[in-house]
Amino acid sequence: MPMACSQPKKRITNSATDQDIISTLPGEIKEKILTKLPIKDAVRMSILSTKWRYTWASIPEILVKDDELVSSLSTIDGAGASSRFTKIVDLLLFIHEGPILEFNLSTKYQSPEAFDRWIFKLSRNGITKLIFKLNMPSGAKYKTPSNFFVCNALNHVDLSKCVIKLPHGFKGFKLLRFLKLDECTITAVDTEKLITSSPQLETLMLLNFKVEHNFRIYAMRLKCLIIGGEILDLQMNTPRLISACLALYNTMPSRARVGCHDLCQSFGGLLQIQMIGLFGVCIQRLVDGPPVELPKAFHYLKLVHLTVDFANQKECAFVFLLLQVATNLQNLKLVVRMSENTNNSSVWVKDIVFKHLETVEIQRFKASEPVLAFVKFILGSTPMLRTLTLSENGSSKEQNPLVFKQLLKFQRASAKAEIIFA
Numbered sequence: 001m002p003m004a005c006s007q008p009k010k011r012i013t014n015s016a017t018d019q020d021i022i023s024t025l026p027g028e029i030k031e032k033i034l035t036k037l038p039i040k041d042a043v044r045m046s047i048l049s050t051k052w053r054y055t056w057a058s059i060p061e062i063l064v065k066d067d068e069l070v071s072s073l074s075t076i077d078g079a080g081a082s083s084r085f086t087k088i089v090d091l092l093l094f095i096h097e098g099p100i101l102e103f104n105l106s107t108k109y110q111s112p113e114a115f116d117r118w119i120f121k122l123s124r125n126g127i128t129k130l131i132f133k134l135n136m137p138s139g140a141k142y143k144t145p146s147n148f149f150v151c152n153a154l155n156h157v158d159l160s161k162c163v164i165k166l167p168h169g170f171k172g173f174k175l176l177r178f179l180k181l182d183e184c185t186i187t188a189v190d191t192e193k194l195i196t197s198s199p200q201l202e203t204l205m206l207l208n209f210k211v212e213h214n215f216r217i218y219a220m221r222l223k224c225l226i227i228g229g230e231i232l233d234l235q236m237n238t239p240r241l242i243s244a245c246l247a248l249y250n251t252m253p254s255r256a257r258v259g260c261h262d263l264c265q266s267f268g269g270l271l272q273i274q275m276i277g278l279f280g281v282c283i284q285r286l287v288d289g290p291p292v293e294l295p296k297a298f299h300y301l302k303l304v305h306l307t308v309d310f311a312n313q314k315e316c317a318f319v320f321l322l323l324q325v326a327t328n329l330q331n332l333k334l335v336v337r338m339s340e341n342t343n344n345s346s347v348w349v350k351d352i353v354f355k356h357l358e359t360v361e362i363q364r365f366k367a368s369e370p371v372l373a374f375v376k377f378i379l380g381s382t383p384m385l386r387t388l389t390l391s392e393n394g395s396s397k398e399q400n401p402l403v404f405k406q407l408l409k410f411q412r413a414s415a416k417a418e419i420i421f422a
Helices: 027-035 039-047 071-075 079-094 112-123 146-150 188-196 261-269 282-287 313-325 369-379 401-408
Strands: 061-065 102-107 129-134 156-160 178-182 203-218 224-237 243-248 275-280 303-309 331-337 359-363 387-391 418-421
Touching (some): 061 079, 079 112, 102 112, 178 188, 224 261, 261 282, 275 282, 282 303, 282 313, 331 369, 359 369
Parallel strands (some): 102 129, 156 178, 203 224, 224 243, 243 275, 275 303, 303 331, 331 359, 359 387, 387 418
């Protein structure tokens, strides 16, 4: 009997394991993958395949965080950690090929010479988005070099703890759409020039901002404005503004009661506004000035968020006036601020109906006579109200049974209205 011929075994291959599918992806897709990773992990990806080698060196978006770049930096003190960090970033930028469209730096190390080198490199590589989040100790700040002002392709700038002085002949950032300055040292004149010379600007954020003079914002395309700090007065020519948050504080006692004349007049031009936030002593500064000029109606205003001194009749009268002209208001948030003013006469007496108001939140709620008068007014004037939220540390229905019973007695225009203690 003939012996059966043994057949050679066929090798079963798995294309998913035998082929490096990821490495065969187009270069632009691999670059997109790497931009989603911290730079340290992007470099490590080069060990996957020789085809990935140096792909990371051409990615157009670079994110550098000192606490992620080198994990051992946290164990090194002082100048040693700073030196090592700057050397690594120097190397990354030195071997980088192609344009760098976005550079995002977050560091606590004070290395102004290195920062100058990096900005010089970026200025010659088509940078469009620059983020410098500096958290240097002892109030130290970084002076931006002249190279920064020739980055003509910039459309997004986010700087913190920088000293900014516009050079002579500065012509502006013609493509800039987003500008955020946090704890930056810059004069009012330079800030105004920076804004007006950026004709495409849509979002402006000035945080921890302090100027001892009147401040002007002329920005025809501006849509979002956020300012927090100390400003003597504010004049706005922003016809397309849809969102404005102003948080003013008193750090100059001699000017604590100075009214904002220009700001009062500027309100009349905010015809497209959809959201208004007034915090700190902003309303106080408004009512201490001339009568606020509001339009007959804010047709597009949907959200109002205010800090209000309910013991101050002038502030309450301003809020009442604002609510009257916000004909399509849907959401209202108030933060209670109670001064020692003893004038408790209520302004919440005129019959008015808020046809679209659905949610009201009162933060730092106090069961004082002025605040309760406002709650009663709101409950009786809002047929579409769904929730009235009262927030106070430690407050609840069980802890304030008398207050809750009093609120239940108030007439409600909306049968669906629910009172929530948070």
